[in-house]
Amino acid sequence: MSHNNLKIGSALPDASSSIAVNIEDLNDVSVTSPSENQVLRYLNGTWSNTNLPFESIFIGEGASQDYSTSSASSTSSGAVVEFYDSSLINTITDASVTQTSDWVQSITLGVGEYVVSAVIGLTFSSSSGQALFRIYQDASAVGSQGIVGYDSQDVGSRAEARISITSGTATISVKLTSSTSANSVASQGNRHAERSFLEVRRI
Amino acid sequence: MSHLAVSVNDQAPNLQGQLSQLEALDVIGEANGGEVIRVDSLNEMSAIKAPHRSRAYVAGGNPSGASSVNLFVPITSSTYPYFLEIGPLFISGIARLSSSSDSGLTWLYNSYGGGNTRYANGLQITGSGLYRLSADWCVGSLSASGAYVDVQWQTSTGEQLGPIVRIGRSDEKRNSCVGYVNVTTSAVVGLYVHAISNAKYNLDNFNDILIYAEKV
Numbered sequence: 001m002s003h004n005n006l007k008i009g010s011a012l013p014d015a016s017s018s019i020a021v022n023i024e025d026l027n028d029v030s031v032t033s034p035s036e037n038q039v040l041r042y043l044n045g046t047w048s049n050t051n052l053p054f055e056s057i058f059i060g061e062g063a064s065q066d067y068s069t070s071s072a073s074s075t076s077s078g079a080v081v082e083f084y085d086s087s088l089i090n091t092i093t094d095a096s097v098t099q100t101s102d103w104v105q106s107i108t109l110g111v112g113e114y115v116v117s118a119v120i121g122l123t124f125s126s127s128s129g130q131a132l133f134r135i136y137q138d139a140s141a142v143g144s145q146g147i148v149g150y151d152s153q154d155v156g157s158r159a160e161a162r163i164s165i166t167s168g169t170a171t172i173s174v175k176l177t178s179s180t181s182a183n184s185v186a187s188q189g190n191r192h193a194e195r196s197f198l199e200v201r202r203i
Numbered sequence: 204m205s206h207l208a209v210s211v212n213d214q215a216p217n218l219q220g221q222l223s224q225l226e227a228l229d230v231i232g233e234a235n236g237g238e239v240i241r242v243d244s245l246n247e248m249s250a251i252k253a254p255h256r257s258r259a260y261v262a263g264g265n266p267s268g269a270s271s272v273n274l275f276v277p278i279t280s281s282t283y284p285y286f287l288e289i290g291p292l293f294i295s296g297i298a299r300l301s302s303s304s305d306s307g308l309t310w311l312y313n314s315y316g317g318g319n320t321r322y323a324n325g326l327q328i329t330g331s332g333l334y335r336l337s338a339d340w341c342v343g344s345l346s347a348s349g350a351y352v353d354v355q356w357q358t359s360t361g362e363q364l365g366p367i368v369r370i371g372r373s374d375e376k377r378n379s380c381v382g383y384v385n386v387t388t389s390a391v392v393g394l395y396v397h398a399i400s401n402a403k404y405n406l407d408n409f410n411d412i413l414i415y416a417e418k419v
Contacts, residue, residue, distance in 0.1 A: 006209055019211040023227035023240075023248065034242040041239075049242065054256065054419045056335070058383040062355050062363045089383050091333060091419075119366065152369040153351055156378025195366045197381060 055092040059085040060197025067188035070103035075182040084193040106173040121195035129181030135161040257418040259308035263410035271345040271405030276396040286393030288322040325393035338380040341373040343405030350401035356382025357395035373411040
């Protein structure tokens, strides 16, 4: 047998039959242009270099944008709440965001542990109006509920959830679970886009 | 040539052609539980504990009486006149809020009284990267009920970094202000003031303040 037929991962012997094996020579390691402070992380069957394992999605730049420009069809209980951002942040490498005209309807997350937070800013026709909302993992409500009311000081209560995805993917959305005197989508105005956010942090 | 003449990472196979477990040549040291393999500035990899992320804060500290003054914006003498003065790092040379800075994160402040009184009002970020910003704050306890200030994380060039948040008295609704900034080389960020209503600043509720920035 010739030494030239020997190979460990991608490492080949030199002229003296010595094989120098670096970590990137292993079959399940893929290191591409490593830079300072990157780390190796195991994902989808491969170890690869990546930025620090703190990844996040943030939607909610605070822009003035009328909710009527979203694709939402209702502000009644059960309706999906959309979030506006013309340049959203997404550093979760295997996540995808579903959006139309910069309005986000849902986020699809892969295997991992996450903390999801949401604040909504829908408006109401009555000073006693309010809505409750929760984070949904696929069809199930998870975590604590948030509340939004008539006055802008009543915007800021968060719905929050810790989500564990052990296999496959999950779709994350925010839905109203109760709604009293909420203005219609066409009459919402800018407050929701100005004061809402949806944040996902992988932990 | 026999295969027994082959060596791997300077380790020759035994007579049965077996090699003991190899260590990658470009990874330095042994890992302990919970550590990760990180690329360092020399482009070498080694096992370390959780990597450091730059972070800085201004937080509650040493109160100074119950007197109050009206919040006012713009502060025409400030370099960043529309940024909220978060609170006093010093008053007459006495530290009133605790704070920390870090590599690439430096608190900015307005100076009064010959520099002995310093009110933090912004954060200088140097170095590229993504930073998460959060502010838990409240208007003074001597403000009228329902008093508020509307603030939003912005850069000094007016880039909006998160939602507008209405902040009231500490004994009323507590809302946090969150933002993210993606920095190319450097940036100055602060809490841009959109509106003020009957809000006062007073010196006895420092414990309600936590402003936090973290490179993510």
